[in-house]
Amino acid sequence: MNKKLRDVLFQNKVVILFIFLCVGATIASKQPLTFVIPELFTRIARNSFIVLALIIPVIAGMGLNFGIVIGAMAAQIAIFLTTYWGFTGIGGFMATVALATPISIFFGFLVGKLFNQMKGNEMIGGLVLGYFAEGIYQLIFLFIFGGVIALNNPTLMIATGVGVKNTIDLKDTVKYALDTVPMLTIIEIGFYLVLIGLVCSTIFKLAKKQTVDWKKTILSAAAALVVYGLTYIGPVEQFLAKDRLMLLSAIELGCLATVIWQALKFVRSKLSAGNAGALDAAVGAVRKPFNGKRALVNLGLAAVIYGLTYVPALYKVLIVVQLPVMTYLCIGALCCFNNILMKTRLGQNMRTVGQSRTVANAAGINVDKTRIIAMIFSTVLASWGQLIFLQNVGTLSTYGAHTQVGQFAIAALLVGGASVQKATNKQALLGIVLFHTLFIVSPLAGKELFGDPVIGEYFRVFVSYGVIAMALAMHAWKRPVKEKVETEKPDDGKKVEAA
């Protein structure tokens, strides 16, 4: 038992170290939680998407994708063009997404092609490629826009007419475009999407002459209708008309959802047990049997969290934080996407390629193609992530917004306990929380401790580089160890750096 505990601690040493750092720095900064937490949630909304975009290449064995910078550049090209053409609001945002996607698919394809030429060197290649792309990007924005392609817009272009200005204000165009989609609209769109989905799948099945489970279809449609109908009830409508969700309400809803979900599971397990008989064996194999203990733990947790909201100190924090619903839904959707992808054939291929290209090749998987697809996914997702970031920030720093994207996203992922070979949604989200907490409080802590905020800023930059260096060194260190089956402690990387 003791050994087990030690193993858990050792495996999560990075996370534990950063939890201590974060707590220490927060205390040292002497900032109230009512400042830190809302700031943190803003940053989570901004940055999660792009960090989650890193997971697919890790699984496909291409390491940490420093090439996401290129996705960010694609997003910035798109947002510049749509701003120039004068698109605004959520429509403008969707237009930007529609424009950014093909650009980043193209870039992702090129990057994938290039990475196939330098297998094993993807990380350093991606990093250098980022700098190279930076050159091309500057060439486009400084000389081609206005110089070769005539663009006439004094608010966007430098006075000479050649080159784009340093900062572009998105306040009147797409700022908060995604953040301010009201919940009512989201539910309405969701309702129609479900209906369309059901109709399509039914027609598809009929056309293919498969049996249609009418009962299930009708039940789903009815459920959707009920949820949609609920929005017409006065108080509910009022509650949903807003575009931000108070963190307190979000937690309450979360607890409620957990209870309902567990109840549903319980009912379902009872029903299937009733019907069972011969079918039971087959169903049991597919569906996990109902785990009473687990459900109880979940319910208990929900109750405890709900109870905690009544603690005055926490309550004060919880009512300050306002979550942009649509943005968080997008992040959640991406988490689901990452999970679902891994269940598909393509995802399995990626995993195989990631474990061993030789084995994958022998199994008849087209390794190069799989890797290119992984790169395309990552680049497209990164470009969307950058768009989410930009619409929240509200200004586009033309030559600076993308430069640190890869750096910070990768550092955040690693802080969450991910490695070069393994990364999950949970690690990404945990990493964002820890890394950005440190980001918020470290200048303030530096000011309190050393009388100079700059030291704190340098410290957080050091952390972001140091954690990547450490992860890379540990990754490389472990490989020979694995071969020799030796147990050397792999964390002298930090010491050497500090020397």
Next chain:
Amino acid sequence: MRNPLKPLVDKFGLPRVIIVSFFLLLVVAAGGFQMNLMQLLSDCVRRWGMFGILALAMVPAVQCGIGLNFGISMGIVGGLLGGLIVIQLNVAQNPSLVAISPLLAAWVAVLLAILIGVVLAIGIGYLYGQLLNRVKGSEMTVTTYVGFSIIAFMNILWMLLPFSNGELIWPNAGKGLRNTISLAASFSGVMNNTLAFKIGALTVPTGLLLFFFLICFLIWLFMRSKTGIAMSAAGANPMFAKAAGINVNKMRLIGTTLSTVLAAVGILVYAQGFGFMQLYNGPMMMGFTSVAAVLIGGASPKRASITHVLIGTFLFQGILALGLPVANQFIPESNLSEVMRLIISNGIIIYALTQAKGGDSRE
């Protein structure tokens, strides 16, 4: 037979042909714009000597098998510390030395700085080599990020180190060392000006070039010594070298340390020619510039020689020296030359990586 250029292209590699043509194009363009070619050429020569040793630091690294050493910032930091200590101690203003000759005092200062830098770099390089011996196969990625980390770490130290000389710290009681430290009162231009002479408008920085060639010669001698040859063998084929009784890890350690030491010397030579020392994020990308220079000269992640350094540095620095004024003729006050630098230096590294089949993949 149809294309007489083909064997030439195959021999030198396409990017090198492009870069040489680009360099010639710049020369022609500069001539076409009626610029003072001789002055530009002396600029090229000056930068060649200034930057050469930093690029030379790649040779032992590549030859001993750690590949392109993006982490020369480890050594650069040591060199910078040496320079700072010398300025702090006011060696160049030492009355008894100045009494003999101000030039001598400056030489003593720069050599002392180099000495301190070398001593520090040996220590740093040794630890760094120990790390690299444990991460065989992914040295390039690790060196890059370890290099970045040390710069970020030194950023904190530059704020906290107890230097007190007025040349070093911010004037109005600000905290920490300055971003850019002027060497005017210490050893600015000491090598460049020693024995410098002019042929028309062409200035030849004799002292600088002599020092550069001296270091090159020393490295050349070393590479031909017993240790040097053993080191190259260890880099070229570790298994074979091991079978021949060479201690591969020790050779890699020697190569890494030597590379780090050269970086420390290189940054001081660079600083004295430039007239300023840049702290904080100044040296962050110097590893990339040096790597690009030696790659342009024809090196690969597996093989690099002093000839590659000499040719590569001259071409790369020549393009930078010529590029700025020529680009300004096209679009005044633009940073077209900076964009060009980004594209060329990173483009050549990418090319080299695609050519290095296998790299650090282990299957």
